[in-house]
Amino acid sequence: MKYFLLFNLLIFSVNTKAIIYPITPKYASIKKNEANVRYNASFEADIKFIYKKKNLPILIIDEKDNWRKIVDVDNKWGWIHTSMISNKKTFINQKEQNLLKYKNNSEIITAIVNEGVVMVANDRRIIYRYPPKSNSMFVPASVLKIATALAAIHYLGIDFRYKTDFFLGRNNSLVIRGRGDPFLVSDYIVAQKLSAKPVKVTLPGPMTITDSIANNYYDDLKKLGFDFAMALNKEVKALVDAGCQYIQVDEPVFARKPEQAIEYGMENLERTMHGIPKEVQRVCHICCGYPNSLDSEGYKKADLDAYDRIADLVDQSSIDEVSLEDSHRHNDLSLLEKFEKTKVIFGVIDIARSRMEDVEEVRSRILDALNHIDENRLIAAPDCGLGFFSREQAIEKMSILSKAAKSI
Helix, strand or coil, rough: CCCHHHHHHCCCCECCCCCCCCCCEEEEECCCCEEECCCCCCCCCEEEECCCCCCCCCCEEEECCCCEEEEEECCCCCEEEEEHEEEECCCECCCCCEECCCCCCCHHHHHHHHHHHEEEEECCCCEEEEECCCCCCCCCCHHHHHHHHHHHHHHCCCCCCCCEEEEHHHHEEEEEEEECCCCCCCHHHHHHHHHCCEEEEEECHHHHHHCCCCCCCCCCHHHHHHHHHHHHHHHHHHHHCCCCCCCECCCCHHHHHHHHHHHHHHHHHHHCCCCCCCCCCEEEEEECCCCCCCCCCCCCCCCCCCCHHHHHHHHHCCCCCECCCCCCCCCHHHHHHHHHEEEEEEEECCCCCCCCHHHHHHHHHHHCCCCCHHHHHHHECCCCCCCCCHHHHHHHHHHHHHHHHHHH
């Protein structure tokens, strides 16, 4: 991440003093191999100096007719005709004094990672260098904020805001509750930019987190789950604010400890999703067992009736879709009849074995399931994640699933 945080800072210079310009400054570069810079905005004005190389980065700070007032990396300024200016942004790799033209994001990232990047102040002091040299210490946090802020504007948008709540406490004292930096929002935004289809984000549920950590503080697991739910709710709301429409909470412990799920697990799951718009799809994935490695035998699974014991509770909740495993251990399909309103994401691809299913085998199981639930509420899927497989194996598994579903 530290690489791409810098790539949007394409310019050569950071002014360490506040300056108010007549116009909003704009980054550009020199278009020709020879460009005259004059004292005033006129061809009759004396030449102040001459650029002898194109692609040099400049900052436009004023304009008059077809003339632009510019400042460069050496804090030299003057007026230059628009015919000598390119809108392409460039930066200087001070390590080797190479000029790299800004063409696309990949090129910039590659240039930074391979060649290094330097930020300099107007007095030529180096205020940030990456990668740092062993004999140099130029990483002031206040300077890094410039690069971070520019990257945030690029990826999150100029209108994005983190929320901070203000309250009046006892004796009219002011209470400020910051939300911190959501850790999944940036991942979602980057992933969504790479896909034309909606991206679903998955979080671990409060009961599963509670069951997976060492706890030497809380005496009440419900209260521990409550606090995790409140923290997760902030993350969920931040994802919604960023535009995410599909949010999945994984609660495999529901199947392994159905009594606790009934007692307080579902309540904390609801709290995790509290306050998000109805149009956002709430999804819950409930594993019934997961091996430590591919093709493991005899790994522990939840009791066979676990899904049945929590089905009514799930169907009465605000959950829109519930993900259930069926491939690595078949359920009594009458289970599906308990879901009268909830959509069921039905696992028909085994994620625990390397054997490739037959298309007809998958198709047959889907058809059997459709005898117990409306077709518009059944979604065929793998049992769980495909992390055990190579990319090629995962694609083959998904291809089998797709062919089986399309054949119905």
